[in-house]
Structures are given as structure tokens and as C-alpha cells.
Amino acid sequence: MKMRGARILLEALRCEGVKHVFGYPGGAVLHIYDEIVQTSEELGITHYLVRHEQGSLFAAAGYSQATGKTGVALVTSGPGGTNAVTGIANAFMDSIPIVVFTGQVPTHLIGNDAFQEADLTGITRSCTKHNYLVKKVEDLAPTIKEAFYVASSGRPGPVLVDLPKDVTAQVCDFSYPETIELESYKPQVYGNPKQVRRAVQAMIEAERPVLYIGGGAIAAGAYDEVRQLAERLDLPTTCTLMGLGGFPANHPLSLGMLGMHGGYWTNMAVNNCDLLISIGARFDDRVTGKLSDFAVGAKFIHVDIDPSCIGKNVRCDFPVIGDAKTVGRQMLQELDAQLSDGVKIAPRDAWHEQIAEWRRQHPFSFKEDGDIIKPQQVIHELRRITGGKAYVSADVGQHQMWTAQLYGFDQPRQWLNSGGLGAMGYGFPAAIGAAVAHPDELCVAVVGDGGFQMSLNELATVRQYNIPVKILLINNGYLGMVRQWQEQFYEHRYSHSDMEVAPDFVRLAEAYGVTALRATRKDEVAHTLEKGLNLPGPVLIEMKVAREENVFPIVPAGAALKDMILA
Amino acid sequence: MKHTISVHVENEFGMLTRVAGLFSARGYQVDTICVAPTLEPGVSRMTLTTHGNDHVIQQILQQTRKLIKVRKVVDMTASPHVEREMVMLTVNAHMGEQRQEVLSLVEIFRARVVDVSEDAFILELTGNFDKIEAFIGLLKPIGILDIVRTGPVAMTRVAAVRAQQLADEEEEFSELTLNEKV
Numbered sequence: 001m002k003m004r005g006a007r008i009l010l011e012a013l014r015c016e017g018v019k020h021v022f023g024y025p026g027g028a029v030l031h032i033y034d035e036i037v038q039t040s041e042e043l044g045i046t047h048y049l050v051r052h053e054q055g056s057l058f059a060a061a062g063y064s065q066a067t068g069k070t071g072v073a074l075v076t077s078g079p080g081g082t083n084a085v086t087g088i089a090n091a092f093m094d095s096i097p098i099v100v101f102t103g104q105v106p107t108h109l110i111g112n113d114a115f116q117e118a119d120l121t122g123i124t125r126s127c128t129k130h131n132y133l134v135k136k137v138e139d140l141a142p143t144i145k146e147a148f149y150v151a152s153s154g155r156p157g158p159v160l161v162d163l164p165k166d167v168t169a170q171v172c173d174f175s176y177p178e179t180i181e182l183e184s185y186k187p188q189v190y191g192n193p194k195q196v197r198r199a200v201q202a203m204i205e206a207e208r209p210v211l212y213i214g215g216g217a218i219a220a221g222a223y224d225e226v227r228q229l230a231e232r233l234d235l236p237t238t239c240t241l242m243g244l245g246g247f248p249a250n251h252p253l254s255l256g257m258l259g260m261h262g263g264y265w266t267n268m269a270v271n272n273c274d275l276l277i278s279i280g281a282r283f284d285d286r287v288t289g290k291l292s293d294f295a296v297g298a299k300f301i302h303v304d305i306d307p308s309c310i311g312k313n314v315r316c317d318f319p320v321i322g323d324a325k326t327v328g329r330q331m332l333q334e335l336d337a338q339l340s341d342g343v344k345i346a347p348r349d350a351w352h353e354q355i356a357e358w359r360r361q362h363p364f365s366f367k368e369d370g371d372i373i374k375p376q377q378v379i380h381e382l383r384r385i386t387g388g389k390a391y392v393s394a395d396v397g398q399h400q401m402w403t404a405q406l407y408g409f410d411q412p413r414q415w416l417n418s419g420g421l422g423a424m425g426y427g428f429p430a431a432i433g434a435a436v437a438h439p440d441e442l443c444v445a446v447v448g449d450g451g452f453q454m455s456l457n458e459l460a461t462v463r464q465y466n467i468p469v470k471i472l473l474i475n476n477g478y479l480g481m482v483r484q485w486q487e488q489f490y491e492h493r494y495s496h497s498d499m500e501v502a503p504d505f506v507r508l509a510e511a512y513g514v515t516a517l518r519a520t521r522k523d524e525v526a527h528t529l530e531k532g533l534n535l536p537g538p539v540l541i542e543m544k545v546a547r548e549e550n551v552f553p554i555v556p557a558g559a560a561l562k563d564m565i566l567a
Numbered sequence: 568m569k570h571t572i573s574v575h576v577e578n579e580f581g582m583l584t585r586v587a588g589l590f591s592a593r594g595y596q597v598d599t600i601c602v603a604p605t606l607e608p609g610v611s612r613m614t615l616t617t618h619g620n621d622h623v624i625q626q627i628l629q630q631t632r633k634l635i636k637v638r639k640v641v642d643m644t645a646s647p648h649v650e651r652e653m654v655m656l657t658v659n660a661h662m663g664e665q666r667q668e669v670l671s672l673v674e675i676f677r678a679r680v681v682d683v684s685e686d687a688f689i690l691e692l693t694g695n696f697d698k699i700e701a702f703i704g705l706l707k708p709i710g711i712l713d714i715v716r717t718g719p720v721a722m723t724r725v726a727a728v729r730a731q732q733l734a735d736e737e738e739e740f741s742e743l744t745l746n747e748k749v
């Protein structure tokens with residue numbers, strides 16, 4: 001059937017099973033918006049008008065991270081596209097599948113410095129997995145097919161499709177390709193059996209192994225495989241910031257998070273292990289600290305779908321290129337085979353005991369201080385009240401680290417945060433995405449007073465669509481994480497981290513028509529939180545917390561894990 | 568160490584910037600780059616020279632393979648190969664002794680004179696890096712007025728290609744399939 005480009009776009013989205021789009025209109029995408037208002041209902045697609053393009057990308061990210069589906073964003077040319085760049089870079093760093101459609105000036109004006117022209121494929125080349133400029137309407141459907149395929153396969157990531165305005169007006173026959181194969185892109189899913197065999201043998205023989213789970217394991221849906229490997233091989237298991245929920249926090253084998261703000265026992269275990277088994281993690285500098293001192297006595301198994309991650313930061317003894325779930329299954333089969341040959345798993349009791357001892361020596365702790373609310377207490381209460389079942393996003397800063405340390409994520413895709421890019425402003429819109437995907441679940445955005453001010457414009461969005469996000473604002477009146485570094489590493493010189501002027505957040509929320517509550521004393525926390533979480537619709541819950549609390553442990557930037565500061 | 572890398576790319580819009588941009592974004596050096604179509608429609612072949620330690624080269628190969636429209640990346644340096652580069656030079660060639668001297672160098676190096684004027688020649692020479700450097704070295708004292716080099720192109724030796732094909736057929740799975748884009 002013949003139709004114009006704008007309609008083809010929507011039909012293609014329907015073919016991809018897209019139900020929700022986060023976007024913001026403008027001149028270059030007017031044909032598309034005109035089509036949306038006429039046909040999106042019939043196609044089963046709901047468009048959410050965010051209040052800033054960055055929010056559309058963060059919402060699409062949260063949507064994707066909470067479901068595993070590909071998120072979709074739509075923005076206009078020029079400033080719409082440039083506003084989206086931070087969100088695209090975030091998705092790139094955290095391997096989140098998103099297809100973002102940007103408007104572009106008409107093809108005959110490209111390169112002319114036309115009104116609202118920006119070279120969006122050029123600008124986003126280094127922060128997309130791939131990007132496309134569609135030059136004629138005949139290419140539109142195949143390009144969209146390819147974009148979704150590339151975004152969601154292999155190591156997932158954002159793909160941008162730039163749509164000149166005239167292309168969305170041109171007419172052609174619509175038919176959507178059923179399958180796709182790219183000569184130049186064939187992710188390796190299945191692990192090399194020889195390498196799997198060797199890796200499993202090392203896992204059986206190790207005396208002090210640690211299993212190290214990253215976001216890749218969640219992306220691959222490898223939760224069951226990871227858990228079985230850990231249980232059957234008796235492996236203490238740690239998760240990266242991105243991997244939290246990839247292994248249940250309440251499991252006896254769980255070590256919690258490692259790295260810069262990881263537990264003492266976790267970092268000690270990693271540093272003293274004789275075998276580190278990494279599945280879908282990338283040995284980020286925030287995880288390893290000083291590389292030359294990282295797990296020096298250990299051999300490394302590295303399972304990753306992205307060959308360029310293997311051997312990038314640490315030498316690797318047993319590389320396995322493949323999808324975490326597939327390789328996990330292969331490993332379990334291989335384990336069966338080796339065990340049935342009579343091989344015995346090395347005893348690990350002493351190792352578990354050693355780790356338990358480290359945990360007893362320095363568990364996570366904080367000091368009470370009269371009536372003052374401690375942020376850690378808020379996160380503990382959040383865990384208690386929600387039973388650990390909520391979808392929780394965090395913004396970036398101290399509150400993010402406390403949430404990561406203390407909430408205890410037992411399920412994958414429950415924890416949303418901006419790990420690689422560390423983009424303030426992410427938390428609230430990401431929770432909007434999660435809440436759109438899971439309208440019947442509790443979705444909480446834990447945000448700092450700094451980061452919330454980078455995206456509080458989305459209060460209008462949650463009000464408009466009555467999206468029941470609960471915003472838990474940890475208000476310390478500081479750019480807390482910056483202040484902490486200035487305290488610890490710059491002799492208390494607080495340079496521009498004290499936000500001397502802040503809005504009255506409760507009245508601000510109310511101005512948007514969003515219900516808001518506030519707690520200022522310790523004994524109000526449980527009650528206020530419980531009440532706020534149980535109110536219908538969007539709610540802001542402000543916790544006025546201790547101003548100068550620090551996140552511990554902390555590994556100073558560039559220092560070795562063993563040199564973490566405990567208090 | 569210097570490496571010569573061959574990259575087969577799908578010849579679409581912006582492909583050269585994708586590869587070059589990757590190098591600059593990740594801080595790799597590009598010493599030379601040379602691109603032209605292959606026999607297969609829509610596919611071009613780039614020859615890049617770069618330098619770095621083994622770790623850097625491994626990363627360059629992997630990161631380049633990761634680009635969606637890149638079909639194949641081969642480190643030519645790893646196997647026997649032939650490398651050739653072309654240079655064109657405008658050199659002084661005043662009537663008399665100087666002209667003779669230039670012509671005899673042309674003869675020795677099997678270069679060619681491709682343009683002649685009263686007091687200068689344009690010379691063309693193809694060869695490997697060392698030959699070209701030697702030629703330039705000898706012409707310098709005479710006076711090089713202009714120079715342009717293509718940067719090397721490289722091709723794996725026939726014997727090595729055959730051996731690789733045999734290996735591919737026999738091999739069920741390589742130790743670690745890091746060398747070819749799969």
C-alpha cells in the first residue's frame with residue numbers, strides 16, 4: 001500500500017511491536033506528529049510528551065532497562081537532536097537498546113546551515129552503536145528494520161535514524177522486511193567450546209574464586225544461568241553497579257557490589273581471589289581501581305559478547321566470546337560433563353569463612369545523630385517498606401551509591417541507573433520510562449537535590465499522564481558527591497558544591513499539581529515514606545537529610561582497591 | 568611497532584569518517600590511509616598504517632571490527648604480504664649535468680618521468696617504504712619542489728592466502744576467534 005514516510009515510520013514501529021514512544025515535536029518532525037495524532041491510536045502506539053529531549057532518551061532508557069525491550073525516542077532536528085545527545089551517550093555507555101528518530105532539514109537543504117540544521121549523524125557517531133541518514137523514502141522501512149536489529153542484538157546500544165523532512169512527506173509502497181541479515185555484522189553468540197571447557201575446569205579447581213557479574217548478564221537475560229553456576233560451583237558472587245540484580249542480593253553467596261563504593265569484604269574477596277570469573281562486565285576503572293594492583297594473584301575468565309572488551313583493561317587467561325546466557329548454559333553442560341567424569345569441586349569452606357570474617361570486621365554502617373535523618377536510614381526503610389520489590393532508579397551522586405549499596409536488588413531489571421556516563425538528570429525520567437512499562441508496579445526515583453533540578457521539568461509529564469512515579473528526594477543541600485571529594489581530597493575546600501539557593505521542593509511539586517510530602521526528623525521517615533509510597537499517582541517525598549554524610553567505603557580515584565577508606 | 572591494517576568496508580555515506588573518527592576518539596594514531604573500491608560493488612578496501620604496542624593494536628583491530636559496516640579487518644603485518652606505495656615528486660632538472668643525474672636515478676630506481684619542463688621533471692615511483700625513502704633521500708640535494716605520497720597499500724602473499732584457506736577448512740574452532748571479523 002502506498003503511504004507517506006511519516007506513516008511508514010509508524011507502521012514500522014507497529015511491526016517492531018513498539019507500544020510507547022517518548023518524544024518532543026518541532027518543525028522537522030511535523031509530518032510525523034501529524035501522523036501520530038491521526039493514526040497512533042489505531043496502531044496501538046502511545047506517545048508521551050516529555051518536557052526536554054534529554055528526558056525522552058532517559059525515559060526510553062528506563063523503559064528499556066526495566067523491560068529488556070528496545071526503547072524509542074523521537075525528537076526534532078537541530079536543538080532537539082543536540083538536547084538528546086547526553087541521553088544517547090548514556091545509552092551507549094550502558095549498552096541500552098534505543099532507537100532514536102531525529103528530524104533533519106529537507107535533503108536539498110542539508111549542508112546549507114539551514115534553520116535548525118545540525119549534523120546529527122556526525123555529532124552522534126562516537127556515541128551511537130550505529131546511525132543512519134535516510135535519504136529517500138524507499139530506504140525508510142529497511143533502515144528502521146536494520147536499526148532495531150542492530151540496537152537490540154549483540155552488545156546492545158543506541159541507534160539513531162535521521163529523517164529529513166521531505167523524506168517523511170514522500171510517498172512509496174510500504175512493505176516491512178521480515179528478516180534481516182547483515183554481511184558485516186554477525187555477533188558471536190555461541191562460546192568456543194574449547195575455551196568453555198578450560199574455563200569450567202578452572203572454576204572447578206579454584207580455591208578462592210569470585211564470580212563477577214556485570215550489566216551484560218542482565219542484558220542477556222542470564223539470571224538463571226548465573227545463579228545456577230554460582231550455586232553449583234559454590235561461587236561467592238559480586239555484581240557491578242550495572243549488574244545489581246543480576247544475582248539476588250539476599251542470596252547466601254551474594255557479596256553485593258564491588259569497586260569504588262563496594263563493600264570492604266567484597267573488594268577484599270576480589271583482591272585476594274585466585275580466579276575472577278567475569279560475566280558481562282568490563283573491568284571499568286571504577287571497579288578495578290589501580291590496575292597494576294588489581295587482583296594480582298588471580299587468573300581471569302572473561303565472558304563477553306564484545307571481543308574488544310576482552311583484554312582491554314586486564315590480561316585475560318580464559319577469554320570466551322559469546323552471549324552471557326548461551327555461554328552460561330554451555331558452562332552448566334560442561335560442568336555436568338566434567339562432574340560425571342568424577343572430577344570434584346575444590347573445597348571452599350575456608351574461603352567462605354574468610355569472606356564472612358571480612359564482612360564481620362567492616363559491614364556497611366552509619367552513625368545515628370540525634371533527630372537528624374541519615375540518608376542510609378532512608379534507603380533501609382525503602383527496602384523494608386517495598387519488600388525489595390520496587391523498580392528503583394537513582395540519579396547520580398551519593399544517594400545513588402547508598403541505594404546501590406543498601407537497597408538489595410534481588411531481581412534483574414529492577415535497578416536503573418546511569419553507570420557508565422554518570423549523567424545527572426537521569427533518575428527521574430528513567431523512572432517515568434519504567435512506570436510507563438510497568439503501570440501496576442511501584443516505581444521509585446531516588447534523586448539528589450542537584451540532579452533533580454536537572455530534570456524536574458518532567459513533573460509536568462508525570463502530572464499530564466498521571467504516571468505514578470514516586471520521587472524520593474534525598475535533600476542534603478549539596479552536590480553531595482562533589483562535596484565529599486572536596487572534603488576528603490581537597491582539604492574541605494567546598495568549591496561551588498553548596499547549593500545555597502534551592503526551591504521549596506514541596507511547593508514546587510504542588511505547583512505542578514503533584515502531591516508532595518516532607519520529612520525533616522528521623523522519626524518521621526518511616527511514616528512519611530510509607531504514606532507517600534501508598535498515595536496514588538505521582539508523589540514527591542522529600543527527605544531533609546544530614547548535610548555532610550559521606551559514602552563509605554571509598555577507593556580514592558586511581559588508588560588500589562585494598563587502599564579503600566573505611567570511615 | 569608499525570602495523571599495516573586492511574579494512575573492508577561497505578561503501579556507504581560517511582564510512583571514512585567512521586573509521587577515522589574511531590581512531591581519533593580512542594587516541595590511536597593513523598599514519599597513512601588509502602581507500603578505493605574493490606571488485607565487489609559497494610565494498611571498498613582501506614589500507615591503514617598505524618603504530619602502537621601489541622595491546623593497542625589488538626584494541627584497534629577489535630574496535631574497528633565492531634563498526635557495523637566493517638566487513639573484515641586484517642592485520643597484514645601478522646602474515647607475509649607485499650606492500651607498495653606510490654610517490655610523485657617535482658624535482659629540479661636544469662639542462663645539463665643535473666638533468667642527467669636525475670635521469671640516471673630514475674633509471675636505477677625504475678621510476679618514470681611523467682612530465683617534463685625546461686627546468687623540472689615530475690617523477691613517479693612505486694615501491695616499498697624503504698625504496699621510496701632512499702629515492703627521496705637522493706633527490707633532496709638536487710631539490711624537491713613538490714611531493715605527494717599515497718601511503719602504502721598491501722596484499723597478503725598468495726601462498727599465505729592458500730594456507731589460510733586450508734586452515735579455515737580444517738579448523739572447527741580457533742583458540743579464540745580474535746583475528747577475523749566473525
Ligand SMILES: Cc1ncc(C[n+]2csc(CCOP(=O)(O)OP(=O)(O)O)c2C)c(N)n1
Binds near residue numbers: 396398447474476
Ligand atoms: C550532568 C552532570 N554534571 C556533573 C556531574 C558531576 N557530579 C557527580 S555527582 C554530583 C553531585 C550530585 O548532587 P546531588 O544530585 O545533590 O546528589 P548527592 O550527591 O548530594 O546525593 C555532581 C555534580 C555529573 N555526574 N553529571
Ligand SMILES: [Mg+2]
Binds near residue numbers: 474479480
Ligand atoms: Mg545533594
